[in-house]
Amino acid sequence: MMHRVAVLTRHNLLLRLRDPSHLVSYLVMPMVLMLVFKPMFGEAVQPVTGLLVMFSVLSMADVATATLTERVWHTWDRVRATRASVLELVVAKAVPVFCILLAQQALLLVYGVVAVGLRTQGSAWPLVLAVCTWCFALLGLGTAIAAVVRSHGELSTISNVGALAVSALGGALVPVAMMPDWAQAIAPISPGYWATTALRAAVRGEADWRAAAILTGLGLVSGTFACWRLKRGWGRSSVL
Known part of the structure; x- marks a missing residue:
């Protein structure tokens, strides 16, 4: 099992690295906007954590693209015909993206400290907890x-509309x-609310365990649903 996951993870990582355009754009745009928004708020916490x-x-x-592309290429049937289980396939696709998300958020936090003037307090582990649970x-x-x-x-529609809704309701654009x-x-129904809450507490050097638990639970529930749906035959020639 570990060997199959390692092989599939390496394959998916190569696919992500061959097309780094999203990572680059989602790094450059928030960096520019952080500098633009900081004078409006007078401090760096809101623009840095919100745009992150x-x-x-x-x-x-x-x-989502990593899995959807398999269907567009008509390779999902072949992948599912191997000995790899749905859980192994999902983990192999998720690990590279998890690493990319961690790198993105780490770079934006460092940029926020160096270029925008974000000041963190206490140790770094609350930030690590907040970032990992959010990812x-x-x-x-x-x-x-x-x-x-x-x-x-x-x-694209769900991602763009969802990003705006989650960010706006979560206090990423303006404080709640x-x-x-x-x-x-209704702000607490947005995952972005708990992400910004956890990040802002971490900047103060505090760990928000409630927010971390909610984000972790959200990841487990949605991931379990995805595995169940994919196991039911999504993406095959005839969807069950």
């Missing part, structure tokens, strides 16, 4: 989306306290 959340949600589409939630959500959409057009009362009331 927003563009990491956009990056979530990469894990895990994104992987689960991305895999679940891949188990539902039927085309790259649907994926500045939003209308109705938006504040």
Whole structure:
């Protein structure tokens, strides 16, 4: 099992590295916007953490693309015909994207400290916890989306609209306290709310265990749904 996962992971990593355009664009755009938004807020926490959340949600589409492309290339049947289980296939596709998401967020945090003036307090482990649990939630959500959409057009629509909704409701664009009362009331339904909450607590040197637990649970539930849906035959010539 470990050998199969390692081989599939290496293969999927090569596919991701051969087309790094999304990673580059989702690094450059938030870097520019951080510098533009900082004077509006007067401090670096809001623009750095908010834009990090927003563009990491956009990056979530990469894990969905990794699975959806197999169907477009008509190779999903062949992959499923091997000895590899659905769980092994999902893990092999998720690990490279998880590494890319970690690299993206780490680079943006370093950029925020060096170029935007973000000041962190305490040790680094709360930041590591917040970033890892957020990436895990994104992987689960991305895999679940891949188990539902039927085309790259649907994926693009869901990813773009979802990124805006998750970011706006989660307080990534403006602090939740500045939003209308109705938006504040429903903000906790957005994964971005818990991501920004965890990141801002981590910047203060505190670990928000409630947010970490919710993000981890979200990743587990959505990932479990994705495995169940894919095992039911999604992407084959005749969907069961």
